[in-house]
Amino acid sequence: MMQAFLASQFFFNWRRNLSAIIGSVIIAIFIVIVAFGPLMVAQDPYDLTQLNLLDSYKPPVWLPGGDPRYLLGTDGQGRDVLASIIYGTRVSALIGIAAMLCSCLIGTSLGLLAGFYGGRLDAIIMRIADLQLSFPSMLIALFLMSAVGTGVDKVLIALTAVGWVVYARTVRGSTLGEIEKEYVQAARVAGLTNAKIIRRHVLPNVLTPLIVIATVQVGTFILIEASLSFLGVGVPITQPSLGLLIKNGFDVLFSGLWWTSVFPGLMIMAMVFGINLFGDFLRDELNPRLK
Amino acid sequence: MTMQSESRDPLLSVRDLRTWFHTFSGVVKAVNDVSFDLAQGEIMGLVGESGGGKSVVGFSILGLIDPPGRIEGGQILLDGEDLAKAPEDRLRKIRGREIAMIFQDPMTSLNPVHTIGRQMDEMLRLHTDMDEAARRRRCIEMLESVGISQAEDRLRAYPHQFSGGMRQRVVIAIAMLAHPRLIIADEPTTALDVTIQSQILKLMKRQVADHGASMILVTHDLAVVSEVVDKITVLYCGQVVERGDVRDVISAPSHPYTRGLIDSIPNPDHRQPRLSQIPGTVPDIRNLPKGCNFRDRCPRAQALCAQEEPKLAPTRQSLFAACHFPIGTGGDA
Amino acid sequence: MTAMLDVEGLEQRFHLNPGLLDRLSFEGGRPRLKDLVVHAVNGVSFSIAKGEVLALVGESGCGKSTVAKTIARIYDPSSGRIRIEGEDITEYDHARLLPVRAKMQMIFQDPFASLNPRQKVRDIVAEPLLQQVGDGARADVADKTEALLARVGLNVEHGGRYPHQFSGGQRQRIGIARALSVNPGLIIADEPVSALDVSIQAQILNLMMDLRDEFGLAYLFISHDLSVVHHIADRIGVMYLGFMVETAPRDQLFVKPRHPYTRALLSAAPSIRPSRMTEEIELTGEVPSALSLPTGCCFRTRCPFAWDRCAVERPVLQDIGDGQSAACHLIDEPERDNP
Numbered sequence: 018m019m020q021a022f023l024a025s026q027f028f029f030n031w032r033r034n035l036s037a038i039i040g041s042v043i044i045a046i047f048i049v050i051v052a053f054g055p056l057m058v059a060q061d062p063y064d065l066t067q068l069n070l071l072d073s074y075k076p077p078v079w080l081p082g083g084d085p086r087y088l089l090g091t092d093g094q095g096r097d098v099l100a101s102i103i104y105g106t107r108v109s110a111l112i113g114i115a116a117m118l119c120s121c122l123i124g125t126s127l128g129l130l131a132g133f134y135g136g137r138l139d140a141i142i143m144r145i146a147d148l149q150l151s152f153p154s155m156l157i158a159l160f161l162m163s164a165v166g167t168g169v170d171k172v173l174i175a176l177t178a179v180g181w182v183v184y185a186r187t188v189r190g191s192t193l194g195e196i197e198k199e200y201v202q203a204a205r206v207a208g209l210t211n212a213k214i215i216r217r218h219v220l221p222n223v224l225t226p227l228i229v230i231a232t233v234q235v236g237t238f239i240l241i242e243a244s245l246s247f248l249g250v251g252v253p254i255t256q257p258s259l260g261l262l263i264k265n266g267f268d269v270l271f272s273g274l275w276w277t278s279v280f281p282g283l284m285i286m287a288m289v290f291g292i293n294l295f296g297d298f299l300r301d302e303l304n305p306r307l308k
Numbered sequence: 309m310t311m312q313s314e315s316r317d318p319l320l321s322v323r324d325l326r327t328w329f330h331t332f333s334g335v336v337k338a339v340n341d342v343s344f345d346l347a348q349g350e351i352m353g354l355v356g357e358s359g360g361g362k363s364v365v366g367f368s369i370l371g372l373i374d375p376p377g378r379i380e381g382g383q384i385l386l387d388g389e390d391l392a393k394a395p396e397d398r399l400r401k402i403r404g405r406e407i408a409m410i411f412q413d414p415m416t417s418l419n420p421v422h423t424i425g426r427q428m429d430e431m432l433r434l435h436t437d438m439d440e441a442a443r444r445r446r447c448i449e450m451l452e453s454v455g456i457s458q459a460e461d462r463l464r465a466y467p468h469q470f471s472g473g474m475r476q477r478v479v480i481a482i483a484m485l486a487h488p489r490l491i492i493a494d495e496p497t498t499a500l501d502v503t504i505q506s507q508i509l510k511l512m513k514r515q516v517a518d519h520g521a522s523m524i525l526v527t528h529d530l531a532v533v534s535e536v537v538d539k540i541t542v543l544y545c546g547q548v549v550e551r552g553d554v555r556d557v558i559s560a561p562s563h564p565y566t567r568g569l570i571d572s573i574p575n576p577d578h579r580q581p582r583l584s585q586i587p588g589t590v591p592d593i594r595n596l597p598k599g600c601n602f603r604d605r606c607p608r609a610q611a612l613c614a615q616e617e618p619k620l621a622p623t624r625q626s627l628f629a630a631c632h633f634p635i636g637t638g639g640d641a
Numbered sequence: 642m643t644a645m646l647d648v649e650g651l652e653q654r655f656h657l658n659p660g661l662l663d664r665l666s667f668e669g670g671r672p673r674l675k676d677l678v679v680h681a682v683n684g685v686s687f688s689i690a691k692g693e694v695l696a697l698v699g700e701s702g703c704g705k706s707t708v709a710k711t712i713a714r715i716y717d718p719s720s721g722r723i724r725i726e727g728e729d730i731t732e733y734d735h736a737r738l739l740p741v742r743a744k745m746q747m748i749f750q751d752p753f754a755s756l757n758p759r760q761k762v763r764d765i766v767a768e769p770l771l772q773q774v775g776d777g778a779r780a781d782v783a784d785k786t787e788a789l790l791a792r793v794g795l796n797v798e799h800g801g802r803y804p805h806q807f808s809g810g811q812r813q814r815i816g817i818a819r820a821l822s823v824n825p826g827l828i829i830a831d832e833p834v835s836a837l838d839v840s841i842q843a844q845i846l847n848l849m850m851d852l853r854d855e856f857g858l859a860y861l862f863i864s865h866d867l868s869v870v871h872h873i874a875d876r877i878g879v880m881y882l883g884f885m886v887e888t889a890p891r892d893q894l895f896v897k898p899r900h901p902y903t904r905a906l907l908s909a910a911p912s913i914r915p916s917r918m919t920e921e922i923e924l925t926g927e928v929p930s931a932l933s934l935p936t937g938c939c940f941r942t943r944c945p946f947a948w949d950r951c952a953v954e955r956p957v958l959q960d961i962g963d964g965q966s967a968a969c970h971l972i973d974e975p976e977r978d979n980p
Contacts, residue, residue, distance in 0.1 A: 207769035502911075505909070507923070507925075
């Protein structure tokens with residue numbers, strides 16, 4: 018299996034594409050952080066007993082007054098910025114991935130139904146999608162959040178409501194192409210039910226373009242979630258994401274205490290940058306027209 | 309150039325052409341040591357099955373080989389000028405002016421967002437110094453000569469407003485505009501219905517004769533070739549396996565592959581219960597067997613065929629074949 | 642004996658649904674929405690006996706493939722009757738069609754698009770049979786699949802591969818094995834060799850003929866290639882613009898074609914053996930649009946013989962003896978047969 022991958026054209030092209038390598042390395046680092054982050058830092062920033070108010074607003078270690086225990090300094094409660102960032106990255110990344118999976122599931126299902134059955138069902142689903150696309154996604158998410166309240170689950174709902182459309186449209190388009198092909202007609206002649214045709218024949222053949230969309234969407238979702246949290250309608254203060262960390266530090270940003278918000282910001286940037294680099298590579302690799 | 313040398317030298321002379329594609333899964337020797345001559349006014353059929361390399365020969369002559377493909381060696385002499393080594397801007401001048409092309413799908417050579425008139429006019433602007441009125445007259449004349457009525461109105465039409473057959477007529481008209489000396493037609497009628505196909509073939513043959521041009525007709529269809537061309541070159545796995553005058557090749561080929569191709573076509577005059585078929589499939593061109601490429605499918609193969617690659621050599625009449633045991637030269641029927 | 646397949650007055654119309662603006666027209670200054678209808682098949686009747694090969698020939702857009710796919714019930718017919726061994730399946734729903742699918746299978750044109758790229762070959766071949774016997778009989782189906790692969794000239798290890806690992810001819814063999822899996826009496830073959838190289842084409846045609854002798858198959862063979870049709874068919878139907886214009890036993894059609902369109906087709910077909918008797922009927926112009934059929938005879942716009950009667954009266958297929966029928970007014974007025 019591994020051998021086959023190393024000999025594949027995918028791997029061959031990956032090795033020759035610097036930005037793909039950089040993107041993959043960044044993503045790999047973030048996967049490690051998300052999986053093992055809490056083991057890497059001494060402090061659990063949300064365990065109040067581990068916080069010491071005397072250590073509040075320590076600058077990063079390389080500035081005068083820095084404390085070697087707090088590499089990137091501390092915030093107003095004496096919380097280690099590095100530890101907060103690592104915990105916050107987990108929240109941001111998991112929300113991004115979970116919301117992507119929900120969007121993908123719902124959008125793909127609706128797209129398959131619309132494309133396969135056509136007619137009124139298609140018209141209804143696609144008009145809702147069009148309507149949705151005529152508003153900025155940030156605005157829709159903001160509106161939903163203010164209607165349903167804050168919380169991780171609410172953020173997921175808002176992001177899914179924003180994100181399903183792109184899957185539905187893509188899948189519907191590919192489905193229309195696939196059902197014209199002779200292998201789908203052959204399945205009809207073989208006597209398969211519509212449900213089986215969709216599951217066995219159409220679905221596996223419309224998934225490839227979704228890989229690219231899903232990858233890039235994780236990045237987009239991380240940004241939207243950060244914006245929502247920054248505006249105070251995202252995750253609760255007990256589970257701060259990177260966006261909320263930026264907001265918390267933002268109040269004191271201009272008093273010279275820049276590290277509390279700048280480092281989480283850099284973290285978001287690095288994560289989304291890595292995802293997009295890798296997404297671009299996938300787009301080129303998986304696009305049959307460029308072959 | 310004097311008349312004398314023109315009659316002696318061919319218009320186009322391809323010598324040991326090698327066009328290879330360096331792909332991830334190996335080197336594809338799409339064209340490997342192909343040589344042929346084409347005289348002024350001659351029509352040659354370049355025949356073979358898919359993967360034979362026939363289209364790549366056409367594209368190589370036009371200088372349209374893109375990476376990962378490359379002309380690795382050999383010469384393409386057009387009137388003595390080697391196109392294989394000519395710089396791109398020289399090739400650009402030659403394409404359209406000296407060499408015109410006609411493709412299978414007319415939509416690939418017509419620009420869908422411009423009118424027919426504009427595309428024809430552009431061709432003349434690029435390659436002649438006629439003034440606007442003269443160019444327009446010439447376009448109308450040309451459209452009429454390919455059998456398009458109401459030519460003046462049709463100049464204002466877009467490609468999608470024509471049917472497939474009409475589009476191919478337009479493409480032929482554009483190809484002929486600048487009086488090219490060589491036309492390369494790559495499967496020009498494959499996408500068309502038989503009744504339209506026969507119209508287009510007749511038209512092409514007449515146009516080529518009227519302009520005194522030469523033509524290479526690239527096709528997989530022996531029946532099409534036999535009705536149009538003067539001589540045939542048969543390709544298999546990127547190499548010439550047989551060439552000769554059309555009558556000799558069709559009626560009594562000497563290479564077993566050519567024989568197999570001809571016998572595979574059902575014969576309405578002598579219907580047999582089974583068609584004679586060439587067994588097996590074309591070998592993987594990235595990994596060709598030693599010796600003759602055709603030996604695994606050949607009914608006449610012997611030990612020698614596995615050891616030594618056959619060279620193109622005269623067999624009988626006008627025929628040249630790359631075969632150790634050509635048909636009809638030994639004691640067999 | 643009941644016919645394997647009997648088709649009566651088959652019609653197939655497709656409603657195009659372009660955007661509103663494309664359908665909008667003005668008649669007498671008032672806006673109207675026209676309904677764009679493609680008349681793909683216009684009343685075609687024929688029957689195929691057990692073990693017989695009927696070929697439908699014609700140029701692109703003549704409706705021959707639509708006839709095939711409507712009989713296979715990929716499309717629902719607009720009107721007419723389809724009977725398989727006497728059983729009228731025209732109105733059948735999915736559940737009632739399932740047993741019929743065991744009698745009738747299909748081979749497709751495009752060896753690349755007709756196999757699901759993400760299914761293994763053995764799953765592709767087994768699919769029709771699995772629908773018939775249910776998942777419980779998987780072991781039997783697996784044995785049968787291996788036997789089928791061997792029969793069409795592939796081997797067992799090919800079963801574990803994916804379609805892209807095969808050449809066009811091999812893929813077509815896979816498609817044939819799939820169709821054979823349920824032991825059908827009728828195979829509808831939609832241009833099965835037109836995408837193949839000529840040497841491979843001969844292999845596939847020979848295989849199809851062998852299978853016919855072995856299993857007593859009847860074929861509805863769709864093709865545009867007259868030389869292929871001449872080789873494989875017992876009887877030939879010529880279609881033009883959704884109409885059957887002539888039908889005759891093979892040799893009859895090639896020796897004594899009656900309809901001007903058949904004659905033009907025969908004379909236009911390129912041949913490497915120019916000795917054939919050649920009557921030159923060269924057609925001008927192109928096939929009219931199936932969106933608006935010509936009045937009267939469908940062929941009159943390109944017919945060198947057409948006269949005023951052809952524009953008014955639509956000719957019907959009439960028997961002219963020896964199993965041959967043609968739909969042409971020339972049969973009533975043979976004196977006009979000199980263009």
